[in-house]
Amino acid sequence: MISNISEHDPECTVQPNKTVKDGEDVVLTCTINLDTNAPGDLVWLKNGKEVSRKEGQNNTWETQLNRSDDNAIFDCQLQHYTLPPGSEISCGDKIQADVQYLSVFNMAVTPSTTVKERERFTIDYTAQDGNPGPSNMTLSREEEIVISNDGLDIRYTISRISKLESGVYKCEANTEFYDGSYEYWSREKRIVVHSEYIFSSGQSLRYH
Known part of the structure; x- marks a missing residue:
């Protein structure tokens, strides 16, 4: 059991950039450094809805962004059995997509x-x-x-x-x-x- 898990926040990154053109692919990576091989689940959410879940210390999710994703908020949560329901830990900096497209x-x-x-x-x-x-x-x-x-x-x-x-x-x-x-x-x-x-x-x- 990890007594200080609540002190660890997942780190969220996006490659190549959070600003993309309509139809481009991005790779969202969520990582957390914990002294364990089974920290629970790292869950990517788009506007609050789950889109990817992986067990371990890394969740890399590749997706294509289109104009409907403009201004969408991407967040990664750590869900662990030591955390009570509703106490999931989110990454410090949520990612807001900037999808560019023609008028x-x-x-x-x-x-x-x-x-x-x-x-x-x-x-x-x-x-x-x-x-x-x-x-x-x-x-x-x-x-x-x-x-x-x-x-x-x-x-x-x-x-x-x-x-x-x-x-x-x-x-x-x-x-x-x-x-x-x-x-x-x-x-x-x-x-x-x-x-x-x-x-x-x-x-x-x-x-x-």
């Missing part, structure tokens, strides 16, 4: 990709639910940048659009991750502006 981008045009001259026209370019957010977002027309910013949503409005503003509008974004790598996203839409003709007979409309 969900969207490009929406109002009223549509085909508009009448002198109509109000809007492009909304948004980035949602990314970790981290995009480091740069641009909107261009025929390869000429119209708006560029550092990761903020873009709204581009033309109050009275003309045929000269027809063309291919492209949204682009770059996201930089913890390891210095980048991911690129783009989407484009061709906008066609029609002239409007009004005839005296019934005020009918025709476009070309």
